[in-house]
Amino acid sequence: MARRTPCVGGNWKMNTRSADAAALARAVVADASSDVEVVVFPPAVYLQEVHEVVSGSSVALGGQDVSEQADGAWTGQVSAGMLADVGCTHVLVGHSERRHGLGEPDSLLNAKVRTALEAGLSVMLCIGETLAEREGGTTSDVVLKQVREGLAGVPIESLAALTIAYEPVWAIGTGLTASPKDAQEVHALVRETVGSLYDVPSADALRILYGGSVKPSNAAELFSQEDIDGGLIGGASLDAEQFKAIVDAAGRSCV
Ligand code: PEP
Secondary structure: OOOOOOOOEEEEEOOOOOHHHHHHHHHHHHOEEEEEEEEEOOOOOHHHHHHHHHHOOOOEEEOOOOOOOOOOOOOOOOOOOHHHOOOOOOEEEOOHHHHOOOOOHHHHHHHHHHHHHOOOOEEEEEEEOOHHHOOOOHHHHHHHHHHHHHHOOOOOOOHEEEEEEOOOOOOOOOOOOHHHHHHHHHHHHHHHHHHHHHHHHHHHEEEEEEEEOOOOHHHHHHHOOOOEEEEEEOOOHHHHHHHHHHHHHHHHHHO
């Protein structure tokens, strides 16, 4: 089986002001680990500023969202080319706050995934079920549909630039976390599905991150599961010490 480099993303969401963003980025750079790929996702207006801080370090920069359109008359949107221009190498697509909060459908997210990959960005595609879907026993159907539709038309050569983040909606920002066993079950299923859509070596090489109230106290146990290759971190990524502890846990625990 492929040895996957662990990855931890910090999704700052709509938080920080310019001075805090730069200070947080400086702390993340100071704490960076050579064993873990670390990506920060600051608000779009601070990308350039954070790029100046992370540039030359091992910390990568990502946008929190991207337009499915190329440049042009799309008021308020940010294109993949613009993200790359300000130093982004990564982008989040389909975070639950957009998928569920803003109602972005799989077809739109698929267009965003393809546009971003074509522009040379690495994509972190977020998937996950709601509480009602988990309680209704449809978690597998829901996340596998999100994987299939999110990756429709994505060529196998692009998979190296793709990471999937499994983030149960009910666990995001709530303090609730999927049990390591439940998370592992979904991750294994996602990997198996990617294997059947593409091939087994590509699926083995794919990083699948867990997100949803990851903290220093629960990170190691989650990351020690066979198919969990790190985490996408919201709240705890705003605290440099907690984020460092989570990155360290990924370095020690991801198998
Ligand atoms: C997220 O925003 O992707 C996330 C997982 O948030 P939190 O860690 O706060 O649950």
